[in-house]
Every structure is written in structure tokens, then in C-alpha cells.
Amino acid sequence: MPNKPAQDSMANAIRFLSIDAVEKANSGHPGLPMGAADMATSLWRDILKYDAADPHWPDRDRFVLSAGHGSMLLYSLLFLTGVGGRKALTIDDLKSFRQLGSKTPGHPEVHHTLGVETTTGPLGQGIATAVGMALAERMLAAEFPGVVDHHTYVIASDGDLMEGISQEAIAIAGHLKLSKLIVLYDDNHISIDGNTAISDSVDQLMRFKSAGWRSLRIDGHDQGAVTRALKAAKKADRPTLIACKTIIGFGLPTRAGTQKAHGEAPGATEIAGARKNLNWPYPAFEVPEEVRKAWLKAGRKGKSAHKRWKEALAALPQDKRAEFERRMAGELPAALAPAAAKYKAELFQQKPTIATRKAGEAVLNVIAPLVPELITGSADLTGSNNTKVAATKAITPDDMSGRYIHWGIREHGMAAACNGLALHGGFIPSGASFLVFTDYCRPSLRLAALMQAHVTHVFTHDSIGLGEDGPTHQPVEHLAALRAIPNLLVYRPADAIETLECWLSALEEKRSPSIQALTRQNLPTCRQVHTDENLSAKGAYVLLGADDADVSLFASGSEVAIALAAQKLLHAQNVAVRVVSVPCYDLFFKQSAEYRKKVIGKSKVKVAVEAAIRQGWDEIIGDGPFVGMHGFGASGPYQELYTHFGITPEHVAEVALKRLRG
Ligand SMILES: Cc1ncc(C[n+]2csc(CCOP(=O)(O)OP(=O)(O)O)c2C)c(N)n1
Numbered sequence: 001m002p003n004k005p006a007q008d009s010m011a012n013a014i015r016f017l018s019i020d021a022v023e024k025a026n027s028g029h030p031g032l033p034m035g036a037a038d039m040a041t042s043l044w045r046d047i048l049k050y051d052a053a054d055p056h057w058p059d060r061d062r063f064v065l066s067a068g069h070g071s072m073l074l075y076s077l078l079f080l081t082g083v084g085g086r087k088a089l090t091i092d093d094l095k096s097f098r099q100l101g102s103k104t105p106g107h108p109e110v111h112h113t114l115g116v117e118t119t120t121g122p123l124g125q126g127i128a129t130a131v132g133m134a135l136a137e138r139m140l141a142a143e144f145p146g147v148v149d150h151h152t153y154v155i156a157s158d159g160d161l162m163e164g165i166s167q168e169a170i171a172i173a174g175h176l177k178l179s180k181l182i183v184l185y186d187d188n189h190i191s192i193d194g195n196t197a198i199s200d201s202v203d204q205l206m207r208f209k210s211a212g213w214r215s216l217r218i219d220g221h222d223q224g225a226v227t228r229a230l231k232a233a234k235k236a237d238r239p240t241l242i243a244c245k246t247i248i249g250f251g252l253p254t255r256a257g258t259q260k261a262h263g264e265a266p267g268a269t270e271i272a273g274a275r276k277n278l279n280w281p282y283p284a285f286e287v288p289e290e291v292r293k294a295w296l297k298a299g300r301k302g303k304s305a306h307k308r309w310k311e312a313l314a315a316l317p318q319d320k321r322a323e324f325e326r327r328m329a330g331e332l333p334a335a336l337a338p339a340a341a342k343y344k345a346e347l348f349q350q351k352p353t354i355a356t357r358k359a360g361e362a363v364l365n366v367i368a369p370l371v372p373e374l375i376t377g378s379a380d381l382t383g384s385n386n387t388k389v390a391a392t393k394a395i396t397p398d399d400m401s402g403r404y405i406h407w408g409i410r411e412h413g414m415a416a417a418c419n420g421l422a423l424h425g426g427f428i429p430s431g432a433s434f435l436v437f438t439d440y441c442r443p444s445l446r447l448a449a450l451m452q453a454h455v456t457h458v459f460t461h462d463s464i465g466l467g468e469d470g471p472t473h474q475p476v477e478h479l480a481a482l483r484a485i486p487n488l489l490v491y492r493p494a495d496a497i498e499t500l501e502c503w504l505s506a507l508e509e510k511r512s513p514s515i516q517a518l519t520r521q522n523l524p525t526c527r528q529v530h531t532d533e534n535l536s537a538k539g540a541y542v543l544l545g546a547d548d549a550d551v552s553l554f555a556s557g558s559e560v561a562i563a564l565a566a567q568k569l570l571h572a573q574n575v576a577v578r579v580v581s582v583p584c585y586d587l588f589f590k591q592s593a594e595y596r597k598k599v600i601g602k603s604k605v606k607v608a609v610e611a612a613i614r615q616g617w618d619e620i621i622g623d624g625p626f627v628g629m630h631g632f633g634a635s636g637p638y639q640e641l642y643t644h645f646g647i648t649p650e651h652v653a654e655v656a657l658k659r660l661r662g
């Protein structure tokens with residue numbers, strides 16, 4: 001069925017704002033907005049539940065433009081519908097597309113532009129993040145029925161579906177029957193190198209079907225068909241893929257349907273031809289009044305649903321409403337701090353010798369019952385990561401009231417979905433695996449950091465200390481590589497007390513994702529004196545010794561005990577030693593210059609000890625000696641490995657003495 005002229009002009013407004021902005025910036029991606037304008041129009045005009053006046057309405061439908069390179073599609077929609085009210089994007093914002101400091105950066109960035117739900121650009125991340133958002137909706141609805149009932153819509157491109165992460169994401173979504181997740185696939189068969197047939201012959205409908213989705217193919221330029229398909233998808237008992245056959249760069253006279261439409265400014269001739277082809281005689285950046293009005297009306301259509309939602313929220317019992325509001329605001333429950341303080345006092349009494357992964361489990365046993373927003377899980381290593389406790393019952397496709405997620409062996413999908421759970425609001429998600437497999441989810445960890453998503457993962461088996469599994473499983477460069485990601489907090493606690501402190505710090509650092517790097521092997525309690533203050537939250541602190549010591553030993557995690565033992569050896573030789581524990585390198589460098597100077601100290605010899613590579617430690621020890629790893633590990637009992645690689649108190653003492661006397 002052909003579109004009506006009025007429908008065409010709503011879609012054309014998106015098309016021309018997009019190409020005018022790309023042309024002005026002389027940079028950007030015109031092809032996707034022009035090709036996907038019809039399906040976006042059907043979705044935003046007919047289906048999407050939102051109230052442009054309040055982009056933060058918790059029960060709004062979520063929209064994710066997974067193919068972030070098509071950002072002008074989203075910016076055009078946000079401008080045309082007036083998302084954000086008085087703070088909505090203006091025509092001048094569109095005119096400064098891709099300029100430094102503008103609200104319209106090259107790819108959509110959450111918290112930067114009102115109405116953008118997640119940062120996209122790395123292909124595949126958007127659809128995987130959307131899975132987490134759709135899961136959040138189901139889980140929150142199980143807890144707060146009546147005030148949570150919305151859908152998650154995605155526009156995904158060929159590239160999104162080619163990326164491996166999309167397989168993990170669709171498998172999780174299909175398994176969990178996330179029926180309120182609906183993906184519009186911009187099925188244009190073109191990517192940068194040309195027709196996708198040069199590198200791909202997957203049958204996407206069959207692929208999604210086999211993962212438990214409904215899938216169908218329609219004409220993506222038939223707005224009526226898109227709207228009907230979306231309406232049917234909303235009634236389904238499974239997630240739906242709607243493959244929308246589209247023409248990339250729809251309307252461009254010579255570039256439409258070719259890779260030339262993908263990612264460059266079309267030029268004046270091509271744009272003039274498109275204006276003619278699509279009957280759009282208006283100057284650049286001009287939208288006729290009646291088209292603008294139609295779009296603004298679409299932006300208001302959720303008003304009554306929003307009003308009814310407010311009434312439903314007000315009708316909740318007072319405590320339930322307060323809890324919902326606390327959760328969505330991301331405030332921690334008041335009961336947490338006193339319970340944690342009590343538990344800390346117990347640990348000082350017990351001084352346990354325990355692996356930090358077990359200590360982490362014990363911490364979860366204390367905090368999980370008090371922090372219902374904390375969702376734990378594991379990528380099939382539940383018994384090794386120790387992240388499942390009594391309070392975290394597993395969710396199933398038919399019962400979303402739990403708080404534990406069996407992600408399967410899908411680290412990348414897990415980390416991206418955790419980002420979605422956090423961005424949705426109402427949850428602090430925590431995934432888990434072995435530290436070495438952070439490589440399998442690094443792109444999502446990086447995005448979490450960029451998006452300031454409050455996610456805290458548990459990655460155990462954090463060094464050669466895992467022993468017999470050998471070098472494939474022993475991280476050596478991972479701590480440095482993770483610390484290199486800005487705003488990702490890498491905690492590596494030395495004992496049960498630091499594990500508690502690190503968990504509390506991670507919960508309090510609302511704008512930073514974090515990782516708990518925990519040991520497989522047992523560790524003694526290292527903390528010397530009882531302090532109520534969270535010393536780990538400072539990143540590093542003096543554990544033992546006087547300011548004027550000749551030698552300062554800096555260590556993290558399992559090597560703090562080695563540093564303490566080396567201190568004893570040196571003390572026996574009349575060498576005064578300080579020991580500094582460094583549970584979170586990143587937080588230490590956020591402290592005041594004065595504090596950092598004091599903790600780094602003035603010792604003649606500064607030694608760092610960590611069962612990992614040296615990279616990064618120079619900031620603390622300068623050219624001081626480093627005791628740690630210089631290459632890959634090996635398979636064997638961990639005590640023998642520590643001796644083999646020279647990460648022992650004796651070697652630390654020897655290295656320190658040599659530097660002191662040499
Ligand atoms: C992970 C990742 N790899 C590579 C890129 C660079 N890139 C941007 S778009 C694109 C592919 C374009 O094809 P498609 O996704 O079908 O988008 P379309 O050209 O149809 O708009 C690539 C390779 C990226 N953004 N993310």
C-alpha cells in the first residue's frame with residue numbers, strides 16, 4: 001500500500017533534516033536516516049509510548065538506535081517531537097551536528113542529549129543493551145505491577161546483526177521470552193564495503209526464529225505495514241524481529257541503494273536531486289508548519305497515558321511508592337550502612353583466612369537482602385564466582401521475580417545487558433566470570449565507563465593464584481588493561497575486610513562501573529587496626545609503618561600479604577618498612593594531591609608487588625623495582641607458581657635490600 005502524502009512529509013522531514021545536517025557538517029551518515037525514516041515515522045508517530053514533555057518518565061517505552069552512525073535519524077526525531085520540552089533540541093543544535101560541544105555529537109551519547117537512552121556506535125552494542133532494558137522492564141514489573149508496563153524498540157542495521165555480540169543478545173532474549181522487545185531491522189543489504197552478499201549469507205529470519213523469536217519481513221517503506229507489524233508484535237508471547245526491506249539513502253538520485261549513501265556528505269547536486277525526487281521544495285533546515293505540527297502532536301500523544309501512570313503511582317501504598325521512587329532515583333537503602341558496619345566489626349573479631357571470592361559471597365549474604373536493586377549473576381561460573389546467595393533466587397522465563405541471572409557462556413552479552421539494566425533504572429546489575437574473560441566483554445565495559453553506568457561486576461580467579469588451569473586462564477595484563485579504561489573502577493581487595501569495603505565503595509560510586517577482581521586462593525586478614533572509615537574507598541592507604549621508613553612496599557589483593565611478610569623479613573634486618581595497600585588504583589588517583597603525596601611517601605626505595613604486569617605502577621614507584629609478572633603464567637599448584645615467578649616475601653625483601661644498599 002503506498003504511503004499517503006502526509007505520511008511521506010513526516011518521514012521526509014527526518015530525511016532532509018538529516019542530510020542537511022550531514023551536508024553542513026560535511027561529515028556523517030545520510031544513508032540510514034533516509035532509508036529508515038519510514039519505519040521510524042511509524043514507530044514514533046503511531047506506536048511509541050512517550051511524553052515529549054518528560055523524557056525521564058520511568059514507564060516510557062525505550063527506543064534504541066543500535067546503528068548509532070545513523071544518529072541524525074534520532075536527533076531529527078527528538079527535535080521534531082520536541083522531546084525535553086523547553087530543553088529540546090533546536091534547529092541550531094541540528095545545524096551544529098558533530099561540532100565540538102554541541103548536543104548532537106557524531107554518535108548518540110546518553111546523558112549528553114535528552115531523549116538518548118544509551119550510547120551507540122560500536123555496532124551490536126545497542127541491540128544487546130536493549131535486551132538488558134527489556135529484561136529490566138520485566139523484572140521491575142514483577143516487583144511493581146501496575147506502574148511498570150512498557151516496551152523496548154530497537155532499530156538495528158546489517159552491521160548490528162553481523163557482530164558476534166548480537167548472537168549472545170538474541171539468544172538471551174529468546175530464551176527469556178522478552179516479548180516486549182521489538183527489533184526493526186533496517187534490511188538494506190548494504191554496508192561500507194558494498195552489498196552485504198560479499199561477506200554474509202545468513203538467513204536472519206531463520207536465525208532469530210531458532211533463538212525463540214518471531215520474525216517476519218515487510219516493506220520498510222510501507223508505513224502502514226510497519227505500524228501493523230508493530231501492533232502485532234506487541235501482542236506476541238516472544239520477542240519480534242521485523243526485517244524491514246529498505247533502500248539505503250532513499251531518495252538520493254544516484255547514491256540510493258549503494259554504499260555511497262552510507263557515510264559521507266552527498267553534495268549539493270545529489271541533495272537537490274533528492275528534493276526533487278521526494279517533492280520537498282523547502283530550503284535547508286526548513287520544516288513546513290503543518291509537518292512540524294503533526295510531529296509535535298505525536299510528541300504529545302503519550303500525555304494521557306503519562307497522567308494515568310501518575311495516578312497509578314499515587315495509588316500505590318505509601319511504602320511501595322517510596323521504594324519505587326528510591327529505586328528509580330538510584331539512592332541506596334538507609335539500612336545498608338549500619339548493617340555493613342556491624343559486619344565489619346565481626347570481621348575484625350574473626351580475622352578470617354579466606355579467598356576473596358568467598359569473602360565476596362559472605363558480603364553478598366549481608367548486603368543482598370538489604371539492597372533489592374542488586375541483581376547478581378554469572379556467565380556459567382556460579383560455583384566459582386560465588387555470586388549466588390540465598391536472597392538472589394534465579395529468574396526464569398516464566399518467573400521474573402528473582403534476582404539472579406544465569407547468563408550462559410555469554411560474557412559480552414551479559415556485560416551489555418547489564419548496561420541496559422542499569423540505564424533502564426531501578427537496578428544495580430552485577431555480572432560475573434573469570435578475570436581473564438574481561439577480554440570477552442571489554443567493549444561493553446568500556447561503554448559502561450563512557451556512559452557512567454552503575455554496574456559492578458565480579459571477576460574471580462584474578463591471577464596466577466588460580467593455579468592449575470594455567471596460562472590460558474591466568475590474567476597478567478588484564479588489571480593494567482582494565483585500569484586503562486577511564487572511569488572504570490578496578491577493585492582488588494586484599495582480604496575479607498577490604499572485600500566488604502570495596503563492595504560498599506562500588507555501590508556508592510553511582511557514576512562509575514566497577515570490577516571486583518577476586519582470588520580463587522585463600523588469603524589471611526591483612527588489616528591491622530579496626531577503623532570504621534572505608535579505607536579502600538580512598539584507593540590506597542598506609543597499612544603499616546612510619547612515614548620515615550627506608551622502604552615502602554605497595555601491593556594489591558593477594559600480594560598485600562606477601563608484602564607484609566616481606567616487611568617482617570626486612571624488619572629482622574633492621575630495615576624500617578611501610579606497607580601500602582592499593583585496593584583501587586583508579587580511586588587513589590582521584591584523591592587530593594596532598595593525600596596521594598602522603599601515601600606514596602618519601603621512602604628511599606619504593607617497591608610494587610602485584611601478580612600481573614608492571615604497566616601503570618610507575619606512577620607510584622617511579623623507577624623503583626617491581627615484583628610481579630613479565631609474561632604469561634604456567635600450569636601448576638599456585639604456591640609453586642608464586643615461587644617459580646619470584647613473587648615471594650624473600651624475593652621482595654631481596655630486591656628492596658639490593659636497591660637500598662646498591
Ligand atoms: C564494532 C564496529 N565495527 C565497525 C564499525 C564501523 N562501521 C560503522 S557503520 C558500519 C557498517 C555499515 O553497515 P550497516 O550496519 O548495514 O549500516 P548502513 O550502511 O546500512 O547504514 C561499520 C563497519 C562500527 N561502528 N562498529
Ligand SMILES: [Mg+2]
Pocket residue numbers: 157158159186187188189190191
Ligand atoms: Mg546496511
